[in-house]
Amino acid sequence: MSVIGSISIKDNVTATLRIIKKEQTSFREDVKKTREEMEKTWKEKYQAKLDATPATKALNSLKYKMEMHCDGKPSVDTDKCVGCGACSRICAHGAPIITDRKCYIDPDKCLGCGRCIGACHFDAIKPTNWNAEDLLNRRMAEYAYAILNGRPHFHINIITDVSPNCDCHGENDMPIVPNLGMVASFDPVAVDQASADIVNEAPVIAGSELADNILKDSIEAAKHDHFHNTHPNTNWHVCLEHAEKIGLGTCEYELVKI
Ligand code: SF4
Ligand code: SF4
Numbered sequence: 001m002s003v004i005g006s007i008s009i010k011d012n013v014t015a016t017l018r019i020i021k022k023e024q025t026s027f028r029e030d031v032k033k034t035r036e037e038m039e040k041t042w043k044e045k046y047q048a049k050l051d052a053t054p055a056t057k058a059l060n061s062l063k064y065k066m067e068m069h070c071d072g073k074p075s076v077d078t079d080k081c082v083g084c085g086a087c088s089r090i091c092a093h094g095a096p097i098i099t100d101r102k103c104y105i106d107p108d109k110c111l112g113c114g115r116c117i118g119a120c121h122f123d124a125i126k127p128t129n130w131n132a133e134d135l136l137n138r139r140m141a142e143y144a145y146a147i148l149n150g151r152p153h154f155h156i157n158i159i160t161d162v163s164p165n166c167d168c169h170g171e172n173d174m175p176i177v178p179n180l181g182m183v184a185s186f187d188p189v190a191v192d193q194a195s196a197d198i199v200n201e202a203p204v205i206a207g208s209e210l211a212d213n214i215l216k217d218s219i220e221a222a223k224h225d226h227f228h229n230t231h232p233n234t235n236w237h238v239c240l241e242h243a244e245k246i247g248l249g250t251c252e253y254e255l256v257k258i
Pocket of ligand 2 (some may be wrong): 072073075088091092093094095096105109110111112113114115116117
């Protein structure tokens with residue numbers, strides 16, 4: 001009996017030790033898994049906090065703006081450049097570098113905004129890609145789509161002080177048309193199409209850049225496209241046509257005046 005009893009005790013101990021070992025292994029795996037999940041959550045929260053800082057937001061905004069304008073980076077004809085420095089004074093990004101009275105535009109710093117092109121009185125700065133405006137117009141529609149997709153949105157355009165150049169141009173001229181009011185819609189494409197049509201129907205302000213261009217080319221002026229007449233090398237329709245194509249909205253609208 002005593003021999004049988006000792007075998008029985010040994011069997012029980014081995015089985016119990018096996019169970020304990022199994023539980024320990026399972027416990028260790030649970031601890032490891034919990035730690036990994038906690039680390040992942042902490043990293044996500046830390047990254048989200050980092051992304052929400054004004055500095056990161058500003059950096060991201062600059063990054064995306066650079067991407068959007070990246071095809072419009074100009075270059076300098078050094079034969080025409082006299083090293084006056086007007087381009088470097090107007091550039092907000094320190095891209096034009098003048099050495100030995102000749103300018104070079106650093107493509108890593110340049111955003112492609114084109115302000116230096118208008119600032120150069122010697123016609124030395126030219127865009128490197130003449131298709132850049134159309135590409136920029138299409139990208140604007142795509143970026144807007146990325147922001148609005150799946151989110152509630154409503155759009156208001158305030159049509160006042162319609163300047164000849166983009167509002168980032170510090171050297172902007174007087175408005176090209178009188179102040180025209182506000183347009184609102186849930187459809188971002190319809191609201192822009194309606195706003196553009198309203199501007200194009202408006203009288204031109206005498207002495208503005210648009211008025212000067214109309215005097216130069218009466219055939220183009222007859223088409224009554226104030227935006228194209230202000231910048232004959234650009235086609236604003238591209239942005240709205242692309243926006244409609246990718247499903248951002250529609251160019252069709254009914255104007256209700258209130
Ligand atoms: S503004 Fe024109 S001429 Fe003057 S430095 Fe720049 S590229 Fe040269
Ligand atoms: S295109 Fe704009 S960012 Fe580039 S050099 Fe000219 S002013 Fe600066």
